[in-house]
Amino acid sequence: MNNALVFSLAGVGLFIIGLHGLAVYSHLLRKVLALNIMGSGVFLVIAGLARRLPDAEPDAVPDALVITGIVVAVAATALALALMLKVRADAGIPELPERERE
């Protein structure tokens, strides 16, 4: 079992844990955190797979991808948190209402 496999399996594990959290918890902060855990998982996969051949130097492109991805994730998290506070101010609780049945 090489390093790349360990990293990417851990990344996929984080992704699945985050997905579970997103589906199960109703508090919006937990949902936002769950999405961030998923994001960390994805970044771990990208970075873990950077060494494409066993004895080659790691590729520079995945680094660039992770850095850009983190910037985007921070922006999205900021927006999500701001929106969450607004939802709490307006609806009283930081939760989404149950979907009305169609």
Place this chain on the structure above:
Amino acid sequence: MPQQSTLVVAAVLLPLSGVLLCFLFSAFARGLFLITVALTSTVVLSLALNLPDSGAVRHLVGGWGAPLGIELYADGLAVFLLLTTTLTIAAVAIYGVRYFESPTQPATFWPLLCFLWTALNALFLSGDIFNLYITLELMGLSAVALVALAGGETALTGAMRYLLVTFLGSLSYLLGVALLYHAAGTLDIQLLGERLGPDTTTWIALCLITGAMVLKSALFPLHFWLPPAHSSAPAPVSAVLSGLVVIASFYILLRLWLEVMPEGKAPLGQLLAVLGAIAIVWGSLIALRQPQVKLLVAYSTVAQLGYLFLPFAIRNTELAAAAWRGALYLVLCHALAKAAMFMAVGNVLRFGGHDNIDDQDHSVQRLPATLAAFGLAGVTIIGLPPSGGFLAKWMLLEASVGARQWWLAFVILGGGLLAAAYIFRVVGLAFTEGSLAREPRIVPRPMEWICLGLAFASLVLGIAAVPLLELLDVGLPFGGAPNGVLEDESLSGVSP
């Protein structure tokens, strides 16, 4: 005449500078936005006019190629969607000038809309899958902020759910991108197509991406987030969301389908088409039951999006190309017609203060242009001749019959009947008498005329289709032969 590649860059840079200027000088945001609209439409129009001569354009930004550089690629498909975007945004801008007139309205509308526009243009022109991720995310974030502009509990929770969905979709897409990069060592769409084979990693990646795009395009059964978000946004925002934003993720799926997916994709295509067919029937039936016009129009979007996924079932390259032309033409007609409908609903809301279908006041007598616009746009949504919607659905129908996919033909025709039912439900009830719930507010004339103009344009598209379809074929994005030449032969070869 400036070089085509300069125009391609300008199509992204102009709205981007518009964002900064609108944000910095928010007192003049409206004027600055209109200037941006004028400049960008000129650029996109001349790009489109010259494209048949120049052929598809590939531009390396700053002279840096793959893997680290950013590549822009403008073929007929991309420029066709740029044109759709420009038309819709221009109409929304004119409408928005009067809609956001009062000083209490948020000034952030203009920079946000401009940002959304930049993201859309950049997305359609992106030549690699990572830039697609970035633009997809930028588009999602500005769209969420625009939904939240309306304020109030419904809009905020709608925006929040939309944000969670779009964030989830982007992350799944990014995971897919990571795996594809690992498998092929490139992010360039064209190179990916050459290097990828049908191995497990590739298929996991492509399934993740397909799932993410299905979620973002609100294909049945992942459409749950669309109606609350689209119906709670301000009318001009709903117009952009329903006409353009959902199309962007469909576009990514289509590009990957056409250029990257390896052999053995037929079962996946069949599944997507079946979901599209269910979306048409289910979305229309739910639309029929909605108490409010705006929700009805939003569910109609769910149904109309279903049509775009039907061509995935067609295997023959020539016939599939014909079907894709129809689907893309439907994108254009739907964007204009749906924008007209949401604007019409915006007018009705402003006039009567509510949009309950059952007690529509005699708004038809007071807002004749608005109701005419809703009806005319409805003609395109139903797909009656001579509208653009008719032409698009006819092309889809012809290709389905040619490929002997009778169930597709059946769904296309049935969807038209259901659409007729929900459109006439609104148009018909508006004629009955009712009491005014509250003192009507004056609707500014330009707000009525612009939505009538859009609805009319969606009709005219049925007659003036040839140059647009030729534009769509530049660079042969769908494979197969150019429109009309070999298509007829292949049709006669397949039919008995």
